Amino acid sequence: MPALKNVVAVDWRVGKDKIYFFFKDSNTYSRFDIGDDRVPNGYPAPISHSNWHDFHVHAKNLRFGFATTDIHVKANSFNFDQDYLWLFYVDRQIPMVCKYDQDNDKVVSIETVDNSMWSRLGYYFDDIIAGTWWTDSADSMAQFRFLMKNGQSLLLDLNISPFNFDAYYEGHPTLKVVPINNTTWPGLEPYKDRIITAVQNDRTFADSYYYIFLTNNEYITYNIMEDRVEYGPYKVSEKTWPGLLRD
Numbered sequence: 001m002p003a004l005k006n007v008v009a010v011d012w013r014v015g016k017d018k019i020y021f022f023f024k025d026s027n028t029y030s031r032f033d034i035g036d037d038r039v040p041n042g043y044p045a046p047i048s049h050s051n052w053h054d055f056h057v058h059a060k061n062l063r064f065g066f067a068t069t070d071i072h073v074k075a076n077s078f079n080f081d082q083d084y085l086w087l088f089y090v091d092r093q094i095p096m097v098c099k100y101d102q103d104n105d106k107v108v109s110i111e112t113v114d115n116s117m118w119s120r121l122g123y124y125f126d127d128i129i130a131g132t133w134w135t136d137s138a139d140s141m142a143q144f145r146f147l148m149k150n151g152q153s154l155l156l157d158l159n160i161s162p163f164n165f166d167a168y169y170e171g172h173p174t175l176k177v178v179p180i181n182n183t184t185w186p187g188l189e190p191y192k193d194r195i196i197t198a199v200q201n202d203r204t205f206a207d208s209y210y211y212i213f214l215t216n217n218e219y220i221t222y223n224i225m226e227d228r229v230e231y232g233p234y235k236v237s238e239k240t241w242p243g244l245l246r247d
Contacts, residue, residue: 004217004236004245009199010065011132013083014102019199019211021244022047024060032244034201039243054107055098061089063125064146066132066200067102071142071158088113088125095125117158120175121146124154130198132210134224147212151192153180187229188212191220200224217245 006025012018019032021044028044029051045051047059065087083102090096095113100106114122121128124146131146131154142158155176178184180192194214201209207225213236214220220232234240 004213005196005215007197007213008062008064009130009197009211009213010085010087011067011200011202012085012102013067013069013202017202019201022059022062024062027060029059030244030246032241037242039241039246043243044246053105054110055087055100058087058089058091058096058098061091063088063090064128064130064197066144067202068133068142071133084108086118088118088121088128088131095122120156120173121154124148124177127152128154129195130212132198132200135202135208147180147195147198149193149195151180152177153184154178185222185229186227188220188222191233194218 006023008022008024010020010022012020017034019034021030021032023029023044026044027047029047030039030043030045032039047056049056052059065085067083067085069083071084085100085102087098087100088095089098096110097113097116097118098110099108101108113119113125127148127150129147129149131144134143134145144156146154146156148154155178156173158173181189191212191214194216196213196215198210198212201211203209207223209230210222210224212220212222214233217236218233219236219240221230222228223230236244238245
């Protein structure tokens with residue numbers, strides 16, 4: 001059975017929810033269909049312009065990524081329910097971010113992290129393993145959490161108002177560094193040094209889950225709304241993630 005390593009998982013919110021897994025060693029990817037609970041036939045597939053467009057040349061250098069809805073959308077644009085995928089990677093040792101339009105399946109922009117709305121991440125970029133939009137608060141629509149390889153995590157709030165889509169341009173983001181322990185991430189501390197990647201399942205009629213993948217082909221399910229480990233670790237297998245470990 002293949003080992004799950006050097007992989008980055010990202011969530012896809014357009015249409016039926018999916019999770020994409022980028023296997024960097026082979027420059028291939030797989031699509032896990034959440035509703036069908038499996039990877040369909042034909043995956044893993046080579047990463048190319050035909051499936052990831054202008055981003056495909058950067059996929060080997062992907063570090064982490066996640067999706068958002070209605071963030072970085074200007075007021076009066078009448079473009080609500082806009083889903084973007086933020087793909088963070090390195091180009092010639094420079095941290096970069098690709099804004100990918102999920103609705104139209106194309107790259108919107110590519111810029112350095114330092115010159116983007118994510119500039120607060122620049123100092124910690126090399127240590128970040130995974131990140132996700134943390135949608136458990138009515139106070140701000142732009143809270144994020146990042147897991148790092150040094151047993152720490154980042155809590156980022158872009159301070160975007162749910163009623164003012166232009167607030168990003170005049171807001172004051174805040175960033176906190178906190179250890180991964182039983183207070184900040186209940187249940188996760190014993191596994192903090194084994195994290196490979198993580199991805200959110202934004203469930204419509206139930207609490208959202210954050211799947212945290214570990215070494216030794218294991219994963220943990222973290223309940224975002226209840227802010228605790230729901231279960232795990234379990235083995236990644238043909239029973240738990242059908243098709244994911246396919247050659």
